[in-house]
Amino acid sequence: MSIKLIATDMDGTFLRDDHTYNHSLFAKVFRQLERHNIYFVAASGSSFPRLQREFKDYTAKMGFISQNGSVIHLGSKLFKSFPINQESLARVIHVLDRFYGPQDINQLVISTSEKSYVDQGMSAHDFNIVKLFYENVERIPDIRQIFTQRPTEDFTKISINFANHIDLKKVTTTLDGYLPPSLIMENSGFNTDLIGNAAATKQNALSLLQSHLNLKANEIVTFGDNENDLGMLAMTSQSYAMQNAQPIIQMQAAHTTTIDNNHDGVLQTINQLIKNER
Known part of the structure; x- marks a missing residue:
């Protein structure tokens, strides 16, 4: 089963509890994603400027879903936003x-x-x-x-x-x-x-990217740990709740990671998925 896009929540999922991540491991994983033409998307409740800071060396090659789906960027370019009147x-x-x-x-x-x-x-x-x-x-x-x-x-x-x-x-x-x-x-x-x-959810934002990139649902991998990730996790058969997520979140994802967010659970899982793609 091919993978064309990976979308991950940030806090409690991709990031450790101290809001950091393993930069050297991410650099290696990102090179593998580029080699396999897999698009990487950070999906967060926080703002695009914060996400841009976290991935300053990769911004041009990534997608960003910020503010829980209210704002979508392709690289630094605004793709779609959902204002409130x-x-x-x-x-x-x-x-x-x-x-x-x-x-x-x-x-x-x-x-x-x-x-x-x-x-x-x-x-x-x-x-x-x-x-x-x-x-x-x-x-x-x-x-x-x-x-x-x-x-x-x-x-x-x-x-x-x-x-x-x-x-x-x-x-x-x-x-x-x-x-x-x-x-x-x-x-x-x-x-x-x-x-x-009301249209601004991570699920809807990811659906817009899916349509824009002409992807099938089973070509998308998602990672999350919280209630606001559930719609995104429900989109694909390749969804992963974090080991550190509450049981109710794990029950609604197709898979659960074997490693938690404090030990690079997302990156380690992506590594294994890429190996399985070979």
Whole structure:
């Protein structure tokens, strides 16, 4: 069975828990992917600038699905994005303010395809965490006024990192009944929910790339560890949940890696798949 494309989630999947990866092993694997004409795609809830930093030596030869599918790049070129209309954005902020206070939300991040914004009152600790996942981040005087202050910008995602005392399952139950039908909310791990255009999922983004590259489903390999990866994992018979993923995620993938994310599970599995292709 030939492989033409490999798409992998990042945090908890491709990356170790300290958000690093084995660069020397990746260089060897990437050369093998090029030799076999296999396209490599990083699929993440975080931003394209962050992914571009992680793969700065390979950007031109890769694909990127960022913000959980809201933004798609082929190399450095924007392929597709799914903006949220201003009315829906304002509705999200209104609903959040109705049910949650400052003590309930650690980080509120509002992003375009290339840039992210946070409130100037965000603590230095939280700002540094946001910078890790979003890279190109700007503080503004009042995040809740961003839509009126920047009416011409196309916003693509709202990220809410809730405090540890907040139960995300209850968040989903609470917010689902109030969000506009044009929006979707997905858990991205780390007690974080991402809200964006209902069409903006990793599964839909990967489907667009599949169509663009004229690929069959069984020519695609996917890796993931979390709820927001399930659609992508369901697309192909060559899907892999990580060994470190929750059992419910593993049950919905075709395979489970024998090695976890902290020991190069994705790269080791790709190595074996390439050997099997010979």
